[in-house]
Amino acid sequence: MSARPTWKTWSGLDRCTPRHLVTPTTEDGIADAVRLAAREDLVLRAAGTGHSFNPLATTDGVLADLTRYTGIVSVDHATPSVTVRAGTLLDDLTEALHRQGLALPNVGTLGGQTVAGAISTGNHGTGIAHPPLSGEILAMTLVDADGKPRTLDRDCEPELLRAARTGLGALGVVSTVTLRCVPAFNLRVAEGSEPLDALLERFDSWAHSADHVTFSWQPWSDRAGTRSMHRTREPATRAGDRKRYGITLGELWCGVLGHAGRFSSAAVPRLSGLFGGGATEEFTGAGHRVFTFPQPVRFIALEHCLPLENVPDALRELRPALRRSGLHSPYSVLGRVGAGDDSPLSPAHGAGPVGYLNLTVPRMAPYLELLRTIEHVLRGHGARPHWGKAHTATAQVLAPRYPEWETFQRVRAELDPEGRFTNDYLRRVLGPVRVPAGNG
DSSP: OOOOOOEEOTTSSOEEOOSEEEOOSSHHHHHHHHHHHHHTTOOEEEESSOOOSSSTTOOSSEEEEOTTSOSEEEEETTTTEEEEETTOBHHHHHHHHHHTTEEOSOOOSOTTSBHHHHHHTTOOOOOTTOOOGGGGEEEEEEEOTTSOEEEEESSSSHHHHHHHTTOTTSSOEEEEEEEEOEEOOEEEEEEEEEEHHHHHHTHHHHHTSSSEEEEEEOTTOSEEEEEEEEEEOSOOOHHHHHHHHHHHHHHHHHHHHHHHHHHOTTHHHHHHTTOGGGOOOEEEEEHHHHHOOOOOSOOEEEEEEEEGGGHHHHHHHHHHHHHHHOOOOSSOEEEEEEOOBOSTTOTTBSSSOEEEEEEEEOSSHHHHHHHHHHHHHHHTTTOEEOTTSOOOOOHHHHGGGOTTHHHHHHHHHHHOTTOTTOOHHHHHHHOSOOOOTTOO
16 A cells, blocks of 8 residues: 655645645546545645645645646736636736736735635735735635535625635635736835834824835844835836845845754844845835745744734734743744725724734744744734634634624535535634534
């Protein structure tokens, strides 16, 4: 008997040995995988590049690796919109759109994720007017628990679409997605630095001061780096690509510092300033290339979404908590902003603007304590964890934080009454599938 294949996440911290590892290249292949799971009474989970820092995709049943189910199905320049297969990398999609004079309105920093993985977990970029990527979905095709493709759009089954936009793979297997596009744009970037306390005092006005903003802060410092990005028709400058790859070099330096910190945490603050990649400057670049950068270093990250007005107090509490820990991650705390969203399980669910706080750490046990520290603080400020990042929350913790929790559970029971798409992680964060009495 041959050994079962092993699949692992991008970070390498979560892995599984499914009974069947399938790599469909067509929608029919996805349907075949679902029917295989049904015949053998197995759980099916869909996976992309494994960028979730938790066991969201793991299973000992059927694992459908969608990374070979790729490519653009069609582009509608009139809408404009793009229909794309689930396993397509965001980097490949944004480059292809750029060649056609189009862009996604906003993307996150890691373009190596698949489209389906990004939307299903609430992936987002930054910009006070921009919801998570899933908020830009116009339609999608979902292969349901019977192995049948189901078309969801804003006219046909809009409530199911609303739930499936941030579905965690719990409602079926995403096959194709139609995303709203905008004309391709460049970004004029201005970087700066200021005292953290000054930034927090004007946080709301700063969040609204540009089309896209971010800040970074190293907890041993009292200063924060800022980045403001304005959409422009100005041509890209050479400094744009130089800065992009400079960020990648900075990530490599963080990887080196992570190993140094295993022996002396105090060495991390001392050595972090030796790399010159953090110099501030102004430049202009193509939007999708400014948003993303190549990331060769494997790490683990935690991120929470919270009401925008809660961000300053959360950071004021985080500062002494992280300093007391005695541990230093070489990565900065990263802050971004966004618009609310109406998908029931979107971390940005609600009408008001939100903030996102992210802490990345090396993949080493001592650093995981930092994640527990930041999670405890953020939970006290009404924060919700990013579904694709590390966290310890359970359904009991999460349910009160989502006003439409029961809406999602009702859709889940309708689309997957037997729990075909439910693994141990989903049972932890969502609880069991609850089919109403008389419907089972």
